[in-house]
């Protein structure tokens with residue numbers, strides 16, 4: 001009995017990992033707080049390091065503060081003008097804010113918070129999100145702060161996964177975090193715990209949980225109390241970024257109002273995949289059409305074109321390289 005109990009405890013702690021958790025909606029957003037709670041409860045050592053306020057749409061921009069205090073009142077009035085630019089929760093030194101973009105928050109966590117306050121901790125995985133709003137297709141890949149945090153982690157050789165939810169209400173955790181199993185934030189948090197458990201289980205003795213330069217972007221469908229979906233435990237589907245439903249923006253001019261109106265449109269260039277497994281369904285298609293399924297996209301930060309594309313362009317440049 002004694003022995004098997006010890007073995008069980010060992011098995012349980014073997015999967016406990018060091019996770020840096022960030023987002024672009026701010027450190028007080030409900031989704032990230034629910035996920036912090038769930039990952040911690042699952043036994044992981046979680047360091048939440050996120051922007052002090054909304055930084056959606058900042059992509060991979062790396063902006064750090066140049067004044068010593070906050071000059072704007074931040075979301076939900078949770079930190080005020082004159083407060084320090086960074087700090088931890090008074091009752092939990094694993095939760096940190098920084099007045100910076102998501103990409104810079106990852107660096108703040110890895111270069112400042114961890115070494116200065118926690119010593120020799122190696123982060124096994126950066127988890128970004130779950131974002132308030134989905135992140136589907138190439139246009140949003142580039143735009144989203146959640147993705148910016150993720151690819152900036154990969155640049156440093158730290159594995160990273162982005163999660164994006166279909167609940168886009170910018171909610172304050174003190175208003176919206178509860179124990180309701182129908183709360184979309186809780187369902188997403190459980191999905192994150194489940195997803196990373198699979199990765200960590202396969203990691204074994206490998207120093208990295210994902211291949212170098214390789215990241216994952218997960219999109220979560222509408223769940224729980226949201227629109228009364230009946231979806232409380234979404235399944236998983238491997239997808240690609242391209243595909244017939246990938247879209248970007250188009251602008252129309254309204255002669256009457258004199259104002260431009262933005263719309264989304266599918267362009268062929270976005271649908272025709274070149275790299276990647278073209279037999280996979282597009283993430284847009286799956287998330288929009290199949291209901292209770294999360295999409296799993298594997299992406300690379302090697303932005304070089306394929307050999308064929310490179311050689312085609314080299315041919316177009318004629319004798320440029322021998323001039």
Ligand SMILES: *[C@@H]1O[C@H](CO)[C@@H](O)[C@H](O)[C@H]1NC(C)=O
Nearest residue numbers: 076169170171172173175176
């Ligand atoms: C949306 O966010 C506000 C502000 O935090 C909150 O009061 C409200 O309950 C939220 N609504 C939903 C549907 O979560």
Ligand SMILES: *[C@@H]1O[C@H](CO)[C@@H](O)[C@H](O)[C@H]1NC(C)=O
Nearest residue numbers: 253254255256257258259261
């Ligand atoms: C153009 O603007 C006018 C005036 O604001 C508005 O009534 C009309 O609906 C707009 N047309 C379109 C196609 O959006």
